[in-house]
Amino acid sequence: MVTIKDSVHDHIRVEGVAADLLDTPAVQRLRRLRQLGTVGLVYPSANHTRFEHSLGVYHLANSALDELGIGGAQAERLRAAAILHDVGHTPFSHNIESIIARWTGRMHDEVDDLLEEGEIARVLALHDIDPELVADLIAGDGEFGQLVSGELDVDRMDYLVRDAHHTGVPYGTIDTGRLIRELRFVDGELVLGEGNVQTAESLLVARALMNPVVYNHHVARISKAMLRRATERLLEVGEATAETLRRMDDAALLVALRSCPETAAFANRLDTRSLYKRAIWAELRDVPEAIVDADHEARGEYEREVATRAGVDPDAVIIDAPSRPRMRESTSRVVVNGEVRTLGTQSTLVDALRRVQHEQWRLGVYAPEDATDAVGRAAEKTLGLDLDAFVVDVRKGINTTLDEF
Numbered sequence: 001m002v003t004i005k006d007s008v009h010d011h012i013r014v015e016g017v018a019a020d021l022l023d024t025p026a027v028q029r030l031r032r033l034r035q036l037g038t039v040g041l042v043y044p045s046a047n048h049t050r051f052e053h054s055l056g057v058y059h060l061a062n063s064a065l066d067e068l069g070i071g072g073a074q075a076e077r078l079r080a081a082a083i084l085h086d087v088g089h090t091p092f093s094h095n096i097e098s099i100i101a102r103w104t105g106r107m108h109d110e111v112d113d114l115l116e117e118g119e120i121a122r123v124l125a126l127h128d129i130d131p132e133l134v135a136d137l138i139a140g141d142g143e144f145g146q147l148v149s150g151e152l153d154v155d156r157m158d159y160l161v162r163d164a165h166h167t168g169v170p171y172g173t174i175d176t177g178r179l180i181r182e183l184r185f186v187d188g189e190l191v192l193g194e195g196n197v198q199t200a201e202s203l204l205v206a207r208a209l210m211n212p213v214v215y216n217h218h219v220a221r222i223s224k225a226m227l228r229r230a231t232e233r234l235l236e237v238g239e240a241t242a243e244t245l246r247r248m249d250d251a252a253l254l255v256a257l258r259s260c261p262e263t264a265a266f267a268n269r270l271d272t273r274s275l276y277k278r279a280i281w282a283e284l285r286d287v288p289e290a291i292v293d294a295d296h297e298a299r300g301e302y303e304r305e306v307a308t309r310a311g312v313d314p315d316a317v318i319i320d321a322p323s324r325p326r327m328r329e330s331t332s333r334v335v336v337n338g339e340v341r342t343l344g345t346q347s348t349l350v351d352a353l354r355r356v357q358h359e360q361w362r363l364g365v366y367a368p369e370d371a372t373d374a375v376g377r378a379a380e381k382t383l384g385l386d387l388d389a390f391v392v393d394v395r396k397g398i399n400t401t402l403d404e405f
Helices: 016-022 025-032 037-041 050-068 072-084 093-104 118-126 131-138 142-148 154-167 176-181 197-215 218-236 242-246 250-259 264-272 296-310 348-360 369-382
Strands: 002-006 010-014 183-186 189-192 277-283 318-320 333-336 339-342 362-367
Touching (some): 002 050, 010 050, 025 072, 025 118, 037 093, 050 142, 050 154, 218 242, 218 250, 218 264, 218 277, 218 318, 250 264, 277 369, 296 318, 296 369, 362 369
Parallel strands (some): 189 333
Antiparallel strands (some): 002 010, 333 339
């Protein structure tokens, strides 16, 4: 057994298979992956790692297992899944995951290949744990997979609190103790017990408040988009393979980007925080559906057309269109009057937060500062936008009454 001092959960006792997994190279690599990727360019203290987060998820999973009365081999598999749930993450966490998924066909939670080889496989075998069952739990499969990856998972509980703590923003605070104590399995579904509609709503509110100020802050989005562009180019010119890149850490990726002539300029901008600026920052209602739903190839065509029309190099234009707003947590299940109901059907707050999500959504078109005016005008024409202003941060004339929120 080992005891580790954590900045969020205080002392965490790690034992059994989890303790043996801690020193495997794949888990130690998580020390070198920043939890929030490029958000550190906005909040300088946001330098916490996937390793810390994995310890927190393990700690909360352990507490949940005690509350739910789960023991034996199933509990050990869940503990292994908790400590290993992020070993499939790419450098800079989610920032470049979509690129690696396009090249490898694997998302970060598809880790069966990583668990069946090397030190992880050896440790799991020593504890008589089937790596395939652990991989299924990490993917959220089956009844118990909901604890690791689901609407009420311990992953979400840890990262909201941890990200708020390390960025210093006062918005991600949730009552993890109550959430853990009120978890129940009802007919194979993980739910919150009677009287916990507000407990479930707290997860929604925390995420809704963290999105615009942390996860989707415009500087974080710009730097993430620049990192994606550089990483894509690195793969296209053959300076790295997707499988190799998938197992790099943050520093190794930056070294690769600096060393490649085709990506060195982007790496220098990220190193010096000389980031692109917003040429367009448009609301969802002002963006044609074809632009919102454009795939990677179509977006690339739009970028090249905008660059040609603006008279700039193609690398000087990046179009950043987030996926349509969705609220996965609204499908969380709570017990109300003895009946299991989804939060979306029980809480009027869900509708208000859905409206907030739509109002916060922005299409971003980014360019070097001296090219933003030309790129903005070209993007407006090319993308079929009709804007009163190229950059809109706040919707004017929208008044939400107290009964709506």
